Amino acid sequence: MAETVSERQIGDVVLDLRNISLAFGGVNALSDISFDVREHEIRAIIGPNGAGKSSMLNVINGVYQPQQGEVVLRGQRFEKMSPGHAARAGIARTFQNIALFKGMSVLDNIMTGRNLKMKSNILQQAVWWGPAQREELAHREKVEEIIDFLEIQHIRKTPVGRLPYGLQKRVDLGRALAMEPSILLLDEPMAGMNIEEKQDMSRFILDVNDQLGTTIVLIEHDMGVVMDISDRIVVLDYGKKIGDDTPDEVRANPEVIAAYLGASH
Amino acid sequence: MGFFLETLIGGLMAGMLYSLVALGFVLIYKASGVFNFAQGAMVLFAALAMARFAEWIPGWLGFENQVLANILAFAVAAAVMFVVAWLIERLVLRHLVNQEGATLLMVTLGIAYLLEGIGQSLFGDNIYSIDVGMPKDPVLVLEGMFPGGLLINKEDFIAALIAAALVAALSLFFQKTATGRALRAVADDHQAAQSIGIPLARIWVIVWFVAGIAALVAGIIWGSKLGVQFSLATVALRALPVVILGGLTSVPGAIIGGLIIGVGEKLSEVYIGPLVGGGIEIWFAYMLALVFLLFRPQGLFGEKIIDRV
Ligand SMILES: Nc1ncnc2c1ncn2[C@@H]1O[C@H](COP(=O)(O)OP(=O)(O)OP(=O)(O)O)[C@@H](O)[C@H]1O
Ligand SMILES: [Mg+2]
Numbered sequence: 001m002a003e004t005v006s007e008r009q010i011g012d013v014v015l016d017l018r019n020i021s022l023a024f025g026g027v028n029a030l031s032d033i034s035f036d037v038r039e040h041e042i043r044a045i046i047g048p049n050g051a052g053k054s055s056m057l058n059v060i061n062g063v064y065q066p067q068q069g070e071v072v073l074r075g076q077r078f079e080k081m082s083p084g085h086a087a088r089a090g091i092a093r094t095f096q097n098i099a100l101f102k103g104m105s106v107l108d109n110i111m112t113g114r115n116l117k118m119k120s121n122i123l124q125q126a127v128w129w130g131p132a133q134r135e136e137l138a139h140r141e142k143v144e145e146i147i148d149f150l151e152i153q154h155i156r157k158t159p160v161g162r163l164p165y166g167l168q169k170r171v172d173l174g175r176a177l178a179m180e181p182s183i184l185l186l187d188e189p190m191a192g193m194n195i196e197e198k199q200d201m202s203r204f205i206l207d208v209n210d211q212l213g214t215t216i217v218l219i220e221h222d223m224g225v226v227m228d229i230s231d232r233i234v235v236l237d238y239g240k241k242i243g244d245d246t247p248d249e250v251r252a253n254p255e256v257i258a259a260y261l262g263a264s265h
Numbered sequence: 266m267g268f269f270l271e272t273l274i275g276g277l278m279a280g281m282l283y284s285l286v287a288l289g290f291v292l293i294y295k296a297s298g299v300f301n302f303a304q305g306a307m308v309l310f311a312a313l314a315m316a317r318f319a320e321w322i323p324g325w326l327g328f329e330n331q332v333l334a335n336i337l338a339f340a341v342a343a344a345v346m347f348v349v350a351w352l353i354e355r356l357v358l359r360h361l362v363n364q365e366g367a368t369l370l371m372v373t374l375g376i377a378y379l380l381e382g383i384g385q386s387l388f389g390d391n392i393y394s395i396d397v398g399m400p401k402d403p404v405l406v407l408e409g410m411f412p413g414g415l416l417i418n419k420e421d422f423i424a425a426l427i428a429a430a431l432v433a434a435l436s437l438f439f440q441k442t443a444t445g446r447a448l449r450a451v452a453d454d455h456q457a458a459q460s461i462g463i464p465l466a467r468i469w470v471i472v473w474f475v476a477g478i479a480a481l482v483a484g485i486i487w488g489s490k491l492g493v494q495f496s497l498a499t500v501a502l503r504a505l506p507v508v509i510l511g512g513l514t515s516v517p518g519a520i521i522g523g524l525i526i527g528v529g530e531k532l533s534e535v536y537i538g539p540l541v542g543g544g545i546e547i548w549f550a551y552m553l554a555l556v557f558l559l560f561r562p563q564g565l566f567g568e569k570i571i572d573r574v
Contacts, residue, residue, distance in 0.1 A: 063456060063460070083459035083462075084459060084462055086460070087461055087462030088462055092460075092461070095456075099457035099460075100453075100454070100457070101453035101458075102453055102454075103452075104449055108449075111446060112450045112461055112463070113461050114443075115446075115447055115450075115462055115463050116461070116462040118443045120443070122444045122471065125438075126438060135443075136442075176461075179461060
């Protein structure tokens with residue numbers, strides 16, 4: 001895997017978080033956090049529970065609006081990012097507490113990821129008219145490719161609510177991939193998985209990064225996986241940034257070690 | 266036996282209309298989390314628009330063809346309901362995202378009064394008629410199978426067919442089209458839907474418009490039978506127990522709940538009514554809803570309501 005990583009061309013900064021502060025009532029979820037994400041890299045965010053990792057992701061795609069700071073996306077400054085803006089700008093994400101459309105099938109869930117790419121209007125769809133139908137079929141083909149890639153052909157028609165956790169996480173990734181994002185935000189994609197499932201998921205993430213060139217921002221608790229697949233790591237603790245470096249440097253950072261030892265008590 | 270079947274069929278036909286109005290409730294509740302008390306007012310408003318435009322348009326354009334007048338009036342009334350949906354999203358929903366259920370409920374009560382008030386000042390407050398050429402005479406069917414046959418009300422029969430066709434068309438639309446999929450996505454999870462770029466505002470306009478069209482069709486059917494008057498708003502509120510019975514979040518629940526209430530009303534009126542002195546049709550549905558609220562608050566098909574702690 002190290003070889004694949006070294007062969008990729010890591011580019012310029014595509015996403016720059018500047019002095020982000022976010023508070024809920026009295027709780028400072030994020031205090032003056034700055035870091036950047038470069039094109040094609042796998043950028044991990046780690047930290048103990050409640051460190052502010054998910055909040056950071058939510059700020060990036062506009063689910064939360066920070067009280068201070070700005071999100072700069074390919075040079076464009078957003079003081080108020082919104083989920084819609086982020087989606088249109090090519091940012092896709094998965095959620096820590098899987099947020100799939102429970103009543104819908106795997107296929108339909110992933111199809112919703114194509115929403116922004118649909119051009120036919122509601123009237124054409126209502127009468128199931130030529131262009132709408134052709135478009136639907138074209139998108140369907142793309143979605144089938146994603147289903148093959150994630151190896152979930154056997155559950156295509158199953159309502160996602162009935163799937164085991166590990167497979168739901170995969171469908172969540174599939175829906176995000178269907179958007180053909182340039183930046184993919186993953187919030188603990190391997191939580192609750194066994195070793196085998198984790199290996200599959202790591203492979204999917206690396207393949208997406210390598211073959212499609214997608215920039216990935218990843219939150220993950222499994223240190224083995226994080227050290228293995230990420231290029232650079234941001235470490236948060238109680239809403240503060242306590243480390244930002246390559247995996248090897250982060251591993252040796254005394255402050256990081258202390259935070260993790262403290263958290264395990 | 267023949268009489269029982271007549272009553273049953275009468276109930277099913279009346280129930281189909283409740284289903285249609287209940288569908289409006291369910292769609293709005295699923296997509297925007299609002300329990301829409303204004304549904305009845307929307308029926309009145311739409312029926313008023315239909316009745317008055319059918320009266321005015323021939324005068325404005327100088328023709329006398331009733332069919333053409335009705336078609337044009339329907340188109341204009343549908344457009345009016347679109348404007349209503351758009352205004353409600355713009356002026357109200359947009360500013361109330363993530364508010365408490367109780368707040369939203371009060372807001373829809375406000376919308377109901379506004380629609381009733383504005384409707385009457387725009388279109389007048391008399392009793393108006395809608396004449397879409399519904400046959401008024403009953404017809405005998407299945408005379409070979411039952412002595413004396415079954416007496417069916419043609420008007421109710423056609424009304425039920427129209428309502429059923431509209432419900433079926435809407436269900437297909439939700440299942441088979443991209444917009445339908447987006448609607449279901451929003452109904453399941455707002456945040457995830459927004460994160461894949463589905464615009465909530467647009468979805469809300471569509472949903473309120475669809476509910477508006479359901480209200481228009483129900484308004485035309487009831488209006489042509491009862492006349493367009495203030496009481497139409499309360500007739501539509503009879504669909505309220507339907508959604509409690511069927512479950513606020515279930516489309517099939519709205520349909521089946523409507524049929525159950527329709528049948529229940531008619532059967533109870535005929536068979537229990539004489540024992541308690543009649544008038545049971547008025548309160549039967551509410552009674553049934555109350556029983557459900559006590560013993561199965563999520564309704565027949567709704568999702569179980571779990572309080573988050
Ligand atoms: N919507 C919210 N309302 C109130 N407080 C919140 C909200 N979201 C996050 N917080 C608080 O902000 C802090 C950071 O939470 P966050 O979910 O970002 O942590 P995390 O690093 O993702 O933790 P975990 O590893 O447990 O997922 C916590 O104290 C949390 O309680
Ligand atoms: Mg988290």
